[in-house]
Amino acid sequence: MSAIPSRTADSAPVTLDRRDGPFGEVVLRERGEHFEIIANGCFLMDTSDGRSERLLIDAALAALPPARPAPSVLIGGLGVGFSLVRATAQERWGRIVVVEREPAIVDWHLRGPLDRISGGALADPRTAILRADLVEHLRTTTERYDALCLDIDNGPDWTVTDDNGSLYSPSGLATCRERLTLGGVLAMWSAQPSESFEQALRGAGFEGVRTEEVPVARGVPDVVHLALRTA
Numbered sequence: 001m002s003a004i005p006s007r008t009a010d011s012a013p014v015t016l017d018r019r020d021g022p023f024g025e026v027v028l029r030e031r032g033e034h035f036e037i038i039a040n041g042c043f044l045m046d047t048s049d050g051r052s053e054r055l056l057i058d059a060a061l062a063a064l065p066p067a068r069p070a071p072s073v074l075i076g077g078l079g080v081g082f083s084l085v086r087a088t089a090q091e092r093w094g095r096i097v098v099v100e101r102e103p104a105i106v107d108w109h110l111r112g113p114l115d116r117i118s119g120g121a122l123a124d125p126r127t128a129i130l131r132a133d134l135v136e137h138l139r140t141t142t143e144r145y146d147a148l149c150l151d152i153d154n155g156p157d158w159t160v161t162d163d164n165g166s167l168y169s170p171s172g173l174a175t176c177r178e179r180l181t182l183g184g185v186l187a188m189w190s191a192q193p194s195e196s197f198e199q200a201l202r203g204a205g206f207e208g209v210r211t212e213e214v215p216v217a218r219g220v221p222d223v224v225h226l227a228l229r230t231a
Helices: 051-063 082-088 103-111 115-123 134-140 162-168 170-178 195-203
Strands: 014-021 024-031 034-039 042-046 073-076 096-100 127-131 145-150 180-190 207-214 222-228
Touching: 014 103, 024 103, 051 073, 051 082, 051 145, 051 180, 051 207, 051 222, 073 082, 082 096, 082 115, 103 115, 103 127, 115 127, 134 162, 134 170, 162 170, 170 180, 170 195, 195 207, 195 222
Parallel strands: 073 096, 073 145, 096 127, 145 180
Antiparallel strands: 014 024, 024 034, 034 042, 180 222, 207 222
16 A cells, blocks of 8 residues: 555546445546555555565565475455565465455456456466455464465554554454464555554564565655564
């Protein structure tokens, strides 16, 4: 996600689709050459950059033990598809599971304009799409992953949807840790750095906690918080 649509602000947006979903209204807009997704009137993400979404995948893969064969990854949030596209471009990944709760977003990728971004990635035999709420899926599944790459909101200090706040809570982080294999990595996107969240990760039993930044045109950098399950 990206908190500020700074790179596409010069063009007037054109609404391509507007739907009432299970969590409110979602809108797909086109602004110049780029797409934007709006949820309940709040800007979520656009296709003007994508560096931090790709970093989410790159940093997770780099943090895994190099000898681990075909690691599995769960991507939380399909969004505009950049993270999924990055994962399928990397041969090392094995199973790639994407959890997306908004039916409209999945439909825009499968049968709509966002197909031009993600069509090839969705056709990759390693890819599986789960239409589910990420927080609920993590709480109820028994499957473990080598990496969790989560990008479902603007971060621990600025959530768009109240329900997403539990993901960053002590119980939510404990659930994430439980869903990781030993040596697995948790990578979480945020629209701004958060020292308190780094402390929360350590408090939840993670090791190797660090933050990688992606500078933006204005404002604070986008970041990826990284943490390892070592025990």
